[in-house]
Amino acid sequence: MARHADGTPEPVDHPHGRGEQLPAPELDHGATPEMGTSGRPHEAVDAPLDHRPGTSGVATPGGGWRRADGPSLKRERRKRKGGGRGRDGDPTVEDAEFQSYYGRQIVKSAVWKTPDVPLYLFLGGAAGSSAVLGAAAEFTDRPALARTAHLIAGGGAIASVGFLIHDLGRPERFLHMLRVFKPTSPLSVGSYILSPFSALTGAAAALTIAENLSWVPGWVKAPWLRKTAGVGGAVFGGPMAAYTAVLLANTATPSWHEPGNQLPFVFTGSGLAAGGGLCMAFTPVDQASPARKAAVVGAAVELAAMHKVEHDHGIVSEPFHIGRAGKLLRIAKACTAAGAVGAAVLGGRRWGAVASGALLAAGSALTRFGVFDAGMASSKDPKYVVVPQRERLAARAAAEASTG
């Protein structure tokens, strides 16, 4: 850093020239570019206390210090793999120069297990939108759609609860989630969404199944009971699909936190695509039109919001393009786009509905896995913590300099 770029030896060893030459090398050592940017006057560094070149040591900003024998401050190991990027003109984030403590991660990675949590995100979204579709189908004379939607919503919600409890470090204490209510904790808010949602959609699904069971008493089969449960569940359907985005975003994980205002739309769009797609696949086509429309619009919202997540956040968008997350998200996009086109064009035929519904659900699930992976990758590399924060500091300093 503070070395002569050209490596020219300093002329300090000429005895005669010494008196005049001394200040120059001293400045060369001390007056690094860092000093210029930090705005410190040269004199303050070592004069008048230190007259010896090379001894400014701790007193010199930068001072040429770099980590001993480690990789240099520049990233050497970060080589971009060919084909690791999309073909659609993804922004090329330049390899940033930054410092770290032996390359170790700064923020901790989430301890959430995979596939538990990504599956929970997927099922929550699919169940949430299915619950809304099921309730509306009850009142528009679409019994087959209502039946399918109730089963998907209830099944997805109950499975969600299972995954969530399994993911706890102390599963037997899952009820501790309900001992306080904290709006600052998306997981607390989510617990109060998931509990009634899973209870009500589970009840609607159970009552749907009970219709065909001979041993169930008649009063249980009353349609108003099922409809009440279905509507109750639908009330929590939207929040159920949306809150999981805030759950991820409200962390210090760079690639989850930065796109925190867009992730809710990714997740609800994805939930609509999955719920609509699954309902469409398991419902006779003459009743499935609302599910089809929801799936197509949801897929479009998911793709549009995901595009912003992947491109609007500078270096923090990078994990969405590279590695396993990048691969998953590229496949997810292909599935979602193909499923949406398929649903719009061929959704009126049974086989078309099944194929495109399956593609949409797969796209939604892969999106969740991809977003989850991208966040985990961003937490593991100190680059995604240091570089954006440095940029933030620089921007603030520049703003202060221009106003003050």
Added chain:
Amino acid sequence: MSQFSSASPAFTGHDPENRLYGPLPDVTGEAGYEADHPARVGFFTDTSVCIGCKACEVACKEWNTLPMDDADGNRDALGLSGMSYDNTGMLGANSWRHVAFVEQSRSVDLPMPGIGLPAAPGQGAGSGGGCGGSRGSAETPAHGDADGTTIDQHSVLNAQALSSFDPQTAQSADREIRWLMSSDVCKHCTHAGCLDVCPTGALFRTEFGTVVVQDDICNGCGYCVPACPYGVIDQRKGDGRVFKCTMCYDRLTDGLQPACATACPTQSIQFGDLDELQARADARLATLTEQGVTTARLYGRDTDDGVGGAGAFFLLLDEPEVYGLPPDPVVTTRDLPSMWRHAAGAAAMLVGVALSGFLGRRR
């Protein structure tokens, strides 16, 4: 203890401005404690006098009976991190103090062979580099140096000497080596992300203004782990719950100092009332700056920073990220209201899209 102590100040009704970030002069009172609560306490870790002895790590492990783990948090494993002298590696569930060792070097320009002349007496001190080193030491040991260094070493605490003899620096061949050592710890933030996101109320603000996990409440959801902007709190493998520094809550309630501060032989770790520590740190920084140590800076001292100021703050000699600290940490909850608003919009979008499909002509 107040029932509100696990809630963010923004929701206790004690904070008129409903803030999720920014300065909070009485964080303990905001958490719901009565006005006669104890003063907020903290750590001031002055890394300029840290000698890297790890007494703090050992004292903490012993007092809090923390299990053994390696640099990656694997339980009951012993391993070399492969970097520096640091095999603790990071703060985590089993390491509540972590001494970072940063080994730095820089090149010293050597004279061209045959051009350089033996240093004349009187010039030795002028050309000596670092601790006992000389620019020409590879070929021409300068006699003046030995004396100069001895004098410097004897008076290392005087301002003149500190700049000409840097105790953290040594020379080896054409390179100068220096060590930066820093004992890292939980910051006990004014706006603590871990506390904000804990869904069970296991994390709470104590009467001393510190942040502590109640291990009989924690259900191991793990949300606090990625929420901490410093990467402090972690889940203990094989246990499932999360653990972090309590600032020796048990010792504080009995009027004792935390174990690490008690064990520190150089007063690098100072414990006390936070306002006193802040004044002391400001004075120390002024002294060092006056002595020419212009790289010294306080970290976590500024109450206008992203976490509203830290309860445990540091005097560093290099950029924070060199020590593994984030340069500009922000409590994640600062952006939560905006996220909730967007989530509400997204939920409404979902319901609207799902219902609009039922409008219009049947089939």
